[in-house]
Amino acid sequence: MTDATSTPDTHESTHVETLVIGFGKAGKSLAVQLAKAGRQVTLIEQSSRMYGGTCINIGCVPTKTLVHSADVRREAPSSPSPEEFYASAVERKETLREKMNAANLAMVETPGATVVTGRARFVGERTVEVTAGEDRLRITADNVVIGTGATPRLPSIEGLPENPLEDPRVVTSTELIDRTELPRRLAILGSGFIGLEFASMYSGFGSEVTVIGREDRLAPREDEAASEAIAELLEKQGVALKLGRTLESVSAGDDGGPLTLNLAGGDSAERVEADVLLISAGRIPATEGLGLAEAGVETDESGAVVVDSLLRTSAPGVWAVGDVKGGPQFTYVSFDDFRILKDQLLAGKGESGRTTEDRGPVPSTTFLTPPFSRVGLTEREARERAADEGWDVAVARKKVAELAAMPRPKALGQTDGFYQVVVDKTSGRILGATLFAVDSQEVINLVTMAMKHDLPYTALRDAIYTHPSSSEGLNELLAGI
Numbered sequence: 001m002t003d004a005t006s007t008p009d010t011h012e013s014t015h016v017e018t019l020v021i022g023f024g025k026a027g028k029s030l031a032v033q034l035a036k037a038g039r040q041v042t043l044i045e046q047s048s049r050m051y052g053g054t055c056i057n058i059g060c061v062p063t064k065t066l067v068h069s070a071d072v073r074r075e076a077p078s079s080p081s082p083e084e085f086y087a088s089a090v091e092r093k094e095t096l097r098e099k100m101n102a103a104n105l106a107m108v109e110t111p112g113a114t115v116v117t118g119r120a121r122f123v124g125e126r127t128v129e130v131t132a133g134e135d136r137l138r139i140t141a142d143n144v145v146i147g148t149g150a151t152p153r154l155p156s157i158e159g160l161p162e163n164p165l166e167d168p169r170v171v172t173s174t175e176l177i178d179r180t181e182l183p184r185r186l187a188i189l190g191s192g193f194i195g196l197e198f199a200s201m202y203s204g205f206g207s208e209v210t211v212i213g214r215e216d217r218l219a220p221r222e223d224e225a226a227s228e229a230i231a232e233l234l235e236k237q238g239v240a241l242k243l244g245r246t247l248e249s250v251s252a253g254d255d256g257g258p259l260t261l262n263l264a265g266g267d268s269a270e271r272v273e274a275d276v277l278l279i280s281a282g283r284i285p286a287t288e289g290l291g292l293a294e295a296g297v298e299t300d301e302s303g304a305v306v307v308d309s310l311l312r313t314s315a316p317g318v319w320a321v322g323d324v325k326g327g328p329q330f331t332y333v334s335f336d337d338f339r340i341l342k343d344q345l346l347a348g349k350g351e352s353g354r355t356t357e358d359r360g361p362v363p364s365t366t367f368l369t370p371p372f373s374r375v376g377l378t379e380r381e382a383r384e385r386a387a388d389e390g391w392d393v394a395v396a397r398k399k400v401a402e403l404a405a406m407p408r409p410k411a412l413g414q415t416d417g418f419y420q421v422v423v424d425k426t427s428g429r430i431l432g433a434t435l436f437a438v439d440s441q442e443v444i445n446l447v448t449m450a451m452k453h454d455l456p457y458t459a460l461r462d463a464i465y466t467h468p469s470s471s472e473g474l475n476e477l478l479a480g481i
């Protein structure tokens with residue numbers, strides 16, 4: 001086999017040192033790093049459209065490209081028409097996706113690394129069969145890394161086909177962002193990361209958006225004030241929220257007309273008409289049909305590959321990285337998994353022996369406008385644990401509009417949201433932060449860094465920040481403690 005992209009040859013078989021299944025963040029980073037270190041690695045990806053994985057093709061980057069376009073539209077809604085604007089935004093997204101896909105492939109096309117395009121399935125211990133059309137390739141390996149990611153959870157919905165995506169009016173995020181027609185009425189089932197980001201984004205593009213959430217409030221793990229602030233923002237953007245509701249059934253008709261969604265819960269049954277229904281009900285580990293039992297790889301009840309803190313599975317010489325192992329589904333977690341594995345596979349080269357326990361607090365951002373960012377504990381969680389931990393919990397909270405010494409949001413005309421930092425006054429320790437503001441996807445990393453390195457809140461309070469910036473709000477906010 002050569003160091004080039006290939007599709008499987010009929011019934012060929014080969015042995016490699018390291019086999020990586022899935023061209024995602026962890027998989028590709030590992031393949032490149034191993035090859036650079038003079039190792040032989042084969043990377044299998046089921047679709048050329050997915051070179052580079054979920055994040056760059058159907059996830060983070062294309063969606064945030066569209067979020068940006070939607071923000072531009074919100075600012076200047078006059079011309080062209082919403083439909084034309086949206087079609088050009090999708091084209092812009094697609095141009096970037098194609099470039100990034102090609103750049104990712106080029107990055108892996110390096111001596112020592114081989115990309116095989118086909119679907120992998122274990123047929124024995126550290127033995128995989130790759131299928132592409134009629135062709136089959138059997139590969140045995142010393143080390144196997146499973147990085148197949150996750151796929152959308154598709155609940156069965158009365159009135160829709162068993163696979164709801166067979167109805168062209170029903171989509172997941174993957175299909176929706178490829179369509180150049182702007183849905184006039186978009187209903188969204190699920191109010192997690194994708195549900196909220198798409199609600200904000202499509203309202204910006206000009207769709208009439210309805211979110212159906214089964215919990216009584218948005219982001220139910222957050223403090224109530226945060227849930228209320230998110231709801232207020234979305235309603236201000238024109239999004240209709242149907243919370244504490246379940247989708248009982250859909251009257252679909254087969255004339256291609258609108259869907260009627262029948263909701264239960266709340267005070268009374270309700271109907272919502274929609275041209276497109278987006279299902280964003282979570283993503284499940286992509287292990288179906290992977291033959292894990294034949295490889296001796298254990299999975300849990302959700303289908304996730306069970307791993308230890310070194311990401312080792314129950315099968316010797318087999319690891320799992322990224323979304324497929326369950327837990328938080330973020331590109332940066334997948335990248336950290338790569339670090340953990342690199343240390344093991346390059347052992348003896350002065351690497352540090354990182355484990356999942358070394359991660360420290362992991363932040364997140366939901367890309368609303370403005371973005372909603374979180375790290376560590378909420379106020380409620382901190383107060384619940386205060387007695388046991390001996391914390392004297394203090395909370396600094398200010399609306400963005402009231403942070404007098406932070407003019408950047410005012411300069412951008414975007415003063416929605418708030419800053420909140422929760423601390424233990426006795427030790428000065430930062431317990432958590434909720435930043436719902438312009439630039440919060442950046443500022444949250446600053447707070448995370450301080451938490452990871454046990455800096456007291458006074459370090460953030462007394463730091464010198466550039467001006468005008470969104471970090472400097474921490475000077476004023478934390479002075480209030």
Ligand SMILES: Cc1cc2nc3c(=O)[nH]c(=O)nc-3n(C[C@H](O)[C@H](O)[C@H](O)COP(=O)(O)OP(=O)(O)OC[C@H]3O[C@@H](n4cnc5c(N)ncnc54)[C@H](O)[C@@H]3O)c2cc1C
Binds near residue numbers: 027045055329
């Ligand atoms: C709409 C959306 C928006 C998101 N936005 C963000 C965000 O803003 N920030 C963030 O951090 N995260 C975001 N995420 C989550 C993030 O994309 C994932 O957590 C991350 O990409 C997972 O990477 P991974 O390494 O697990 O594998 P993936 O990148 O998912 O790659 C797995 C690859 O394996 C391939 N594969 C699967 N099965 C097989 C098989 N049997 N044989 C061969 N190949 C196979 C797949 O085709 C895929 O390319 C988003 C996700 C979605 C869906």
Ligand SMILES: NC(=O)c1ccc[n+]([C@@H]2O[C@H](COP(=O)([O-])OP(=O)(O)OC[C@H]3O[C@@H](n4cnc5c(N)ncnc54)[C@H](O)[C@@H]3O)[C@@H](O)[C@H]2O)c1
Binds near residue numbers: 193195364367
């Ligand atoms: N900005 C980001 O970092 C970002 C953006 C998008 C996606 N992601 C990642 O992608 C993953 C998938 O996103 P998601 O929004 O699909 O999942 P999610 O887990 O964030 O939210 C799922 C939502 O669907 C609801 N739900 C689950 N089952 C349901 C059912 N049967 N019927 C109705 N509702 C149901 C849940 O209550 C929840 O509100 C997330 O976990 C996240 O880690 C991250």
